[in-house]
Amino acid sequence: MGKFMGSINVRQILLPIGQMAIFVVGAGAVCSVVMLVLAMLFRGSGADHLLQTTQGIGILGYTINSLPQVLIDGVTIGFVYAAIALGYTMVYGVLQFINFAHSEIFAIGAFCGVEALIALNGAGHLVRAGVIGAFAYLALALLIGMCASGGMAMLVERVAYRPLRSSPTLVALISAIGVSFALQDVIRLAESLTTGQFYRVMPTFGNFDERLTLFKVGSKIIDIQVKSVVVIVAAVVMLVALNYLVGATKVGKAIRAVAQDKNTAALMGINVNFMISLTFLVGGSLGGAAGVMYALKFTRIDPFVGFMPGIKAFAAAVLGGIGNLTGALLGGMVLGMIESFAGAYLGTYTMGAFGAEYKDMVAFLILILVIVFRPNGLLGEQVSQKA
Amino acid sequence: MRRPLSILAPALAVLALLVSAGCEKENKTIKIATQSPLSGATSVIGSDIKAGTQLAIEQLSEPLTKLGYKVELAPFDDQGNPDTGVANAKAIVSDPSVLGIVGHYNSGVQIPASEEYHAANLCNVSPANTNPKVTDRGYAEVNRVCGRDDVQGAVGAQYAKSKGIKVAYVLHDKTAYGQGIAEYFKKEAEAGGMKVVGFAGTEEKANFDAILSPIIAAKPECIYFGGMFDQAAVLFKQARQKGFKGMCMSDDGFDSPDAAKIGSDALLQGAGTYFSTVSGPADVYPDTKKFMADFKAKFGNNPQPFAAQSYDCAALLLKGIENAVNANGGKLPARADVGKAVRALKDFKGITGTMTFNPKGDLVMGKYFIIQVTSADPTKWAGNKIDQTLNIAPPQ
Numbered sequence: 001m002g003k004f005m006g007s008i009n010v011r012q013i014l015l016p017i018g019q020m021a022i023f024v025v026g027a028g029a030v031c032s033v034v035m036l037v038l039a040m041l042f043r044g045s046g047a048d049h050l051l052q053t054t055q056g057i058g059i060l061g062y063t064i065n066s067l068p069q070v071l072i073d074g075v076t077i078g079f080v081y082a083a084i085a086l087g088y089t090m091v092y093g094v095l096q097f098i099n100f101a102h103s104e105i106f107a108i109g110a111f112c113g114v115e116a117l118i119a120l121n122g123a124g125h126l127v128r129a130g131v132i133g134a135f136a137y138l139a140l141a142l143l144i145g146m147c148a149s150g151g152m153a154m155l156v157e158r159v160a161y162r163p164l165r166s167s168p169t170l171v172a173l174i175s176a177i178g179v180s181f182a183l184q185d186v187i188r189l190a191e192s193l194t195t196g197q198f199y200r201v202m203p204t205f206g207n208f209d210e211r212l213t214l215f216k217v218g219s220k221i222i223d224i225q226v227k228s229v230v231v232i233v234a235a236v237v238m239l240v241a242l243n244y245l246v247g248a249t250k251v252g253k254a255i256r257a258v259a260q261d262k263n264t265a266a267l268m269g270i271n272v273n274f275m276i277s278l279t280f281l282v283g284g285s286l287g288g289a290a291g292v293m294y295a296l297k298f299t300r301i302d303p304f305v306g307f308m309p310g311i312k313a314f315a316a317a318v319l320g321g322i323g324n325l326t327g328a329l330l331g332g333m334v335l336g337m338i339e340s341f342a343g344a345y346l347g348t349y350t351m352g353a354f355g356a357e358y359k360d361m362v363a364f365l366i367l368i369l370v371i372v373f374r375p376n377g378l379l380g381e382q383v384s385q386k387a
Numbered sequence: 388m389r390r391p392l393s394i395l396a397p398a399l400a401v402l403a404l405l406v407s408a409g410c411e412k413e414n415k416t417i418k419i420a421t422q423s424p425l426s427g428a429t430s431v432i433g434s435d436i437k438a439g440t441q442l443a444i445e446q447l448s449e450p451l452t453k454l455g456y457k458v459e460l461a462p463f464d465d466q467g468n469p470d471t472g473v474a475n476a477k478a479i480v481s482d483p484s485v486l487g488i489v490g491h492y493n494s495g496v497q498i499p500a501s502e503e504y505h506a507a508n509l510c511n512v513s514p515a516n517t518n519p520k521v522t523d524r525g526y527a528e529v530n531r532v533c534g535r536d537d538v539q540g541a542v543g544a545q546y547a548k549s550k551g552i553k554v555a556y557v558l559h560d561k562t563a564y565g566q567g568i569a570e571y572f573k574k575e576a577e578a579g580g581m582k583v584v585g586f587a588g589t590e591e592k593a594n595f596d597a598i599l600s601p602i603i604a605a606k607p608e609c610i611y612f613g614g615m616f617d618q619a620a621v622l623f624k625q626a627r628q629k630g631f632k633g634m635c636m637s638d639d640g641f642d643s644p645d646a647a648k649i650g651s652d653a654l655l656q657g658a659g660t661y662f663s664t665v666s667g668p669a670d671v672y673p674d675t676k677k678f679m680a681d682f683k684a685k686f687g688n689n690p691q692p693f694a695a696q697s698y699d700c701a702a703l704l705l706k707g708i709e710n711a712v713n714a715n716g717g718k719l720p721a722r723a724d725v726g727k728a729v730r731a732l733k734d735f736k737g738i739t740g741t742m743t744f745n746p747k748g749d750l751v752m753g754k755y756f757i758i759q760v761t762s763a764d765p766t767k768w769a770g771n772k773i774d775q776t777l778n779i780a781p782p783q
Contacts (some may be wrong), residue, residue, distance in 0.1 A: 055605060066604045069629075073596040114510050188426075198428055199617070201649050209628055225628060297595040300621050300649050302428065305593065343597020347587055354589030356560070356598040 012248035016240050016329075020191035023330045025362045026070050027078070035341055038349070039063040047351050058215065062348065068222045070339075070344045077299065077345075078336025079235035084313030085320070085328035086242060087153075087283035093259045093323045094279050096387045097169040100176040101156055102287055103310020105149045109288025110305060111187055113145030114200045126205035134206025135230075136377035142292050149288025153280040164274070169337045187303040198205065202299045218228075231293045238289055239329060246325060255279055259323075312339075312360075313366050321377030330378055339363045394756035415672050417451065418461045419704055420479045421697070422472060422490030422500065424650045430505060430551045431645055433492050437462045438516055439690065439697030443680060446457040447702050450709045454717060458705070466497050472496035475505035485509065486649075486702035486725050489697055492534045494518030494536075494564040499531050508723040512703050514696035517639060517665055518567050522748040523779075528715060528726035530645035530744050532703070532737070534665035534753035536564065538779050539638060540571025540613070543663040546775060547609050547636060547755045548579045550658075555581055558598070558622065560614030561588035563661035566637050567612030592618055595625045600616060602626070607636040608658070614644035638739050639664035642692040642758070644768035651763045660760040661774070666739070666770040669695045671776075674738045687770060701730055749781040 028058040039060045042048055055062070084106055091099040120137060129230060130138055159191055160179045164172045168196050208227040215222055216285045246252040257265040267273050295301050312335060319333025343359035370378065421440045424433035424762060439756050441460050448458035450706035463479065465472035472491060480503055488504060488511045491497040497516040503528045504511045513531040517539060521531055547555060555576055559569035566588060584605040589598055603608060603626075609722050610626060610633065612619040623635040634657070641662040647654060654660040669675045669690050678698060680691045707729030714728070735742045743751050757775040762768070 054582065061647050062604060064602050069603075070600055071599075074599070077594065153431065160732065198426075198430060198646065199649065201651075204651060211630070276498075294593075297623060298621070300593060300617075308593075340600075342465070346601035348601050352586055355589065357587065357589045357591070359597055 002318045003382050009244070009248040010242050013240055015224060016243040016326075017236070019326055020236060020239065020329060024075055024078070024332045027333045029331075030076065031074070031337045031341050032067060032071070034301050035063055035067070035345060036060075037234065040343075041350060042276070043283055043371060047349050050351055052346065059348070065220070065344065070079050071339050072224050072228060073344075074337035074340030075333070076231050077340060079239075080290050080294055080309065080332075081313045081336050082299070082329045082332025083235050083238060083286050084294070084309055085317040085332045086239070086325060087287040088314050088317040089320075089322055089325060089328040090279050090283040091141040092278055092317070093325075094255065095161070095169070095172070096323075096324075097172045098160075098176065098314065099283075100173070100281075100310075100314075101160075101179040101183060102153075102283070103306035103313075104180050104187070105153050105156070105284045105306075106287040106294070106310060107301070107303065107306035108143060108152050108291070109145035109149035109285075109301075110182065110291030110301045111191070112148035112288070113141040113292030114202050114295045114301060115142045116144045117203050117205075118200065121203035121205065125178075128202055129205065131207055138206070138208075138230070138292075138296070142289050145288040146285035147260035147288075149291065150281040150285035153284025153287070156183075157280040162276075163305065165171060179198040184303050190350075199300055200295075202295045202301075206358070208296065219259075234289065238286060242286065245282065251275075251278065277362045281290075315335075315364065319367050319370055319377055321380030323378070324379050326370065327377055327379035334378070335363055335367070338366055394704070396438070403636050413677075414622055415455055415719075416457045416459055416484050417708060418485045419460045419701055420461040420485050420488045420490075421461060421489060422463045422465045422475055422479070422496075423431075423492045424467040425462065427642070428464050428617060429467050429492060431644055432515075432693060433464075433467070435691040435694040436490065436492060436684055436697045439694035440701040442597070442685060442697045443701035444680070445704065446577060446681070447705050448566050451705065451712065453621070454709070456712070456719075457649070463490075465493075466499070467493050467716040469494060469499050471593075472500040473503060477498040480504065480507035480509055486720075486722060487512070487701075487729070489514060489646065489704065491516060492693070493562070494521060495562040498563055501526065504528060508721070508726055510704065510707065510722065510726040510729050512700040512729065515639075515666070515693045516564075520563065520567075525747055526541055526686055527730060527748075528723070530729060530748035532699050532702075532739070532742060532750060533639075534755050535749065536568040537571045537636075537780055537782060538753060539663050539665060539755060540568040540573075541575035541640065542755045542757065542775075542779070543611065544572045544575035544579060544581070544661060545634060546661070546663070547634065548578065548581060549613070550634065552609040553581055555583050555609040555611055556585040556600075556602050556605055556607075556609045557583055557587075557611045557613070558585075559588050559612065560618055561640050562614065563709055564640065564772050565612075565614030565638075567613070569611065572611050572613065575730045589618075593621065595622050596614070598622075599626055599631075599711070600642075600757065601630050603629055603631060607633060609636055612637045612641075614638075616643045617642040619656055620649035622648040622653070624650045624653040627656050632657040634658035635660040637662045639692070642666070644691070644765035647760065647763055647765040647768055650760075654760045655763055662760075664692070664756050665753065665755070666696050666757060667758075667773060667776070670769065671756070671773065672739045674736075678738050695739050699739050701741070703732060703735060703742065706732060706735060709751050744783070745781065747781075752778050753778055754778055 015104045042059050160175045211223040213223045254270045316331035316335040317328045320327025342362035343356040347355040420439045423436035463475040494516045510528045517536045519537050556568050556572050559579040586717040619637045642664045711724045745751050755777045757771045761772045
């Protein structure tokens with residue numbers, strides 16, 4: 001291998017893509033199989049009869065019919081959760097505490113990205129932009145969101161966590177919760193002062209709302225929204241980039257060294273404070289990008305928008321094994337998938353007794369089960385990739 | 388959900404106590420309190436409930452001024468949150484100069500807060516609370532100038548049927564208001580021969596993917612949402628993006644320009660978006676011209692839904708207080724007497740109609756509207772098309 005080729009570690013790019021493919025297919029396949037088995041068991045049940053009479057289709061047919069859409073929704077939200085979960089897990093890796101302010105870092109990214117697009121829209125740029133222009137503007141919004149969130153995450157670390165670094169981690173945890181509340185109201189205050197609005201709505205532009213036909217089965221068309229594709233592709237690119245940064249660069253090696261042992265790393269000439277700041281910058285920007293993607297997908301944001309995705313991404317990080325980058329990916333995917341399945345089928349299978357609103361309960365029950373049997377999370381044992 | 392602002396409630400209570408302590412020397416002051424969301428998701432509407440009341444106090448308190456009383460507004464922010472509403476209510480009833488209260492926006496807040504008013508005999512006239520329980524408890528001091536959900540839900544279902552809808556999917560927001568109206572819609576729909584293929588509640592505000600999958604699979608011709616616009620508009624928009632072509636329908640909680648801001652073009656697609664309401668746009672009423680002009684001149688914007696109703700609530704309270712003061716020989720009346728005087732008003736000429744309360748506190752004749760969203764532009768919300776206007780007496 002030549003010197004030039006040697007400078008790019010192809011393995012570090014292909015490996016995470018492979019992992020993601022395995023996680024997506026694996027989580028999707030396991031959930032689908034469980035669901036199909038359940039559908040078989042429910043044949044002849046009250047729910048089956050109800051579907052036969054109201055929609056003229058058995059429970060097995062119903063389950064199979066909606067399966068593709070449920071899988072697509074699960075993958076999309078799974079990638080968003082994974083991108084947020086990485087922020088939690090990276091900080092845990094270096095400082096061993098949960099950065100509860102990360103959900104607001106996510107919200108700040110969403111707000112800055114959306115505000116930028118609203119401003120561009122107001123100036124008429126978005127309407128004039130063609131398809132390629134729309135993607136360029138979206139990329140710009142993502143970049144703005146990432147910068148804002150990354151910067152804010154670094155600032156929070158410097159102001160609220162670094163002075164407490166020698167205290168027990170519980171103290172830093174309380175500080176994080178305080179920062180989280182404070183940031184929520186800072187967003188609210190900033191919005192009230194500047195726009196007087198509580199919600200911001202992502203402008204409609206480009207072809208993001210159109211639907212792409214994936215394939216046809218008989219008369220049934222399986223399609224996916226352009227913005228779901230955008231979310232998935234953007235998340236994959238960022239996750240690969242992060243993996244490369246942590247796994248194959250000198251900076252990544254330094255971050256890993258700090259994660260393993262701060263004192264020894266300092267003795268080896270690594271600037272520990274700088275590396276920790278960098279970790280917050282990287283984790284924060286990922287969260288910010290996830291915020292912009294979340295706003296693109298679900299269109300409406302408010303100052304408290306970060307809370308639920310934040311809590312779920314935290315759960316995903318724990319599910320995968322906190323401190324473990326690959327685990328956060330797997331955890332996000334599994335949680336997104338379970339949530340999507342539970343939301344789509346719970347109401348039908350229980351004949352409306354438990355509607356879609358119980359999807360989070362199911363997702364978190366499964367989380368508890370996993371934690372009971374694997375206290376370190378699904379991949380908690382593999383500490384080699386700890387960041 | 389986290390309620391990060393709940394700390395404000397005790398702070399407000401302390402403030403109110405301080406204010407009331409300061410006023411005890413001057414017992415010639417009469418206060419009319421408002422409770423509505425002044426911050427948060429529904430503050431657009433809540434702020435104008437306060438503004439409507441303020442305008443009424445400024446324009447209509449002259450008879451009381453002549454009797455030697457100064458009328459003041461005491462606005463409270465209930466944040467659309469029952470806990471905050473009740474905490475505010477405790478502060479309000481502990482201030483003896485408060486003789487009436489205009490509020491709330493959310494039935495789920497009004498119902499527990501009015502228990503406090505009832506215990507203190509404080510007269511409450513509601514501009515917007517439509518849940519049947521608001522008046523069905525039979526409290527002598529709790530009244531409303533708007534219609535009721537049991538009628539409103541039924542009106543919505545009848546309208547859907549008249550549009551040829553045969554299959555409906557019903558969702559609600561799990562609040563007293565949203566779930567209540569959704570149940571009345573469902574009952575009337577089924578009684579009218581419609582098939583209701585789903586009935587579910589959700590607190591989700593952003594990601595309706597999972598909720599929509601079974602809805603789309605059930606192929607309804609109409610999705611009905613009982614609740615507020617901040618959820619309904621997102622739901623309708625995402626339903627359209629998932630290819631739903633049927634009719635979207637909601638209730639008076641949908642009546643906000645922010646619904647157009649959130650939903651934009653999606654509200655006009657498919658078979659369109661409709662909502663029932665108990666308060667038409669202010670210009671529907673013949674006597675609101677002056678009110679609209681004054682409101683615009685004072686606050687710089689057109690009145691939101693329920694602002695004119697709030698004006699009338701305050702007007703009813705002022706008239707009731709005036710009558711009670713006169714009956715008491717010019718002295719400050721007891722709260723219970725104010726309540727009785729307000730309930731006893733006959734054919735009161737308000738700007739949204741001529742009002743007489745029945746023994747429960749409902750208007751003897753309620754107005755109901757079905758409105759079709761005709762523009763995705765929030766500034767044109769008041770110009771939405773009124774498809775139907777109905778006058779229906781409340782059930783006894």
